[in-house]
Amino acid sequence: AQSVTQLDSQVPVFEEAPVELRCNYSSSVSVYLFWYVQYPNQGLQLLLKYLSGSTLVKGINGFEAEFNKSQTSFHLRKPSVHISDTAEYFCAVSGDTGTASKLTFGTGTRLQVTL
Amino acid sequence: GAVVSQHPSRVICKSGTSVKIECRSLDFQATTMFWYRQFPKQSLMLMATSNEGSKATYEQGVEKDKFLINHASLTLSTLTVTSAHPEDSSFYICSAVRTHANNEQFFGPGTRLTVL
Numbered sequence: 001a002q003s004v005t006q007l008d009s010q011v012p013v014f015e016e017a018p019v020e021l022r023c024n025y026s027s028s029v030s031v032y033l034f035w036y037v038q039y040p041n042q043g044l045q046l047l048l049k050y051l052s053g054s055t056l057v058k059g060i061n062g063f064e065a066e067f068n069k070s071q072t073s074f075h076l077r078k079p080s081v082h083i084s085d086t087a088e089y090f091c092a093v094s095g096d097t098g099t100a101s102k103l104t105f106g107t108g109t110r111l112q113v114t115l
Numbered sequence: 116g117a118v119v120s121q122h123p124s125r126v127i128c129k130s131g132t133s134v135k136i137e138c139r140s141l142d143f144q145a146t147t148m149f150w151y152r153q154f155p156k157q158s159l160m161l162m163a164t165s166n167e168g169s170k171a172t173y174e175q176g177v178e179k180d181k182f183l184i185n186h187a188s189l190t191l192s193t194l195t196v197t198s199a200h201p202e203d204s205s206f207y208i209c210s211a212v213r214t215h216a217n218n219e220q221f222f223g224p225g226t227r228l229t230v231l
């Protein structure tokens with residue numbers, strides 16, 4: 001079984017400040033890790049994903065995440081946020097079971113960027 | 116590329132009626148599609164896995180007779196909420212896995228269902 005923990009339900013931050021959204025996972029098998037962003041009343045958009053290879057993954061909109069196997073973490077970071085980054089962010093994990101694996105989502109972190 | 120649409124985007128219906136939600140992959144073929152529901156300020160909960168040409172696989176606790184899923188083609192899956200009740204009100208999101216792609220799901224924009 002897999003699970004994802006996003007400890008921070010809300011993260012307030014000022015514009016142009018750095019931000020880190022935390023994600024920890026548990027799994028008994030190899031994992032694929034994802035970060036998605038959801039704007040109000042919309043579906044999910046993929047920010048970045050870790051499948052294998054380099055543990056530092058760069059995504060869209062200036063976001064990056066680092067896979068840390070020993071700490072079972074996949075924290076999302078951005079060095080300077082914008083007002084437009086205000087949204088809900090979901091960390092997700094899927095197992096190494098071939099194509100079309102199910103995703104298990106964390107409970108989400110609301111990033112609120114203010115001036 | 117990899118666009119997924121859902122129709123309708125919003126629907127309001129009376130209690131006891133049935134509602135059909137369509138999920139289409141517009142520019143790719145999807146052997147597998149997933150259906151999720153999301154309650155306000157909560158995460159996505161997987162309801163079922165829809166496989167083209169075969170019966171859907173439902174997650175534990177999801178009533179298959181209430182949430183009918185049909186995946187009749189490689190670009191279309193439908194979710195029918197039968198005899199809807201107010202507790203079925205939710206945001207329903209589908210995703211599609213591009214055939215021969217490596218596990219990436221592409222999400223639709225969601226359908227807001229309100230049952231009066």
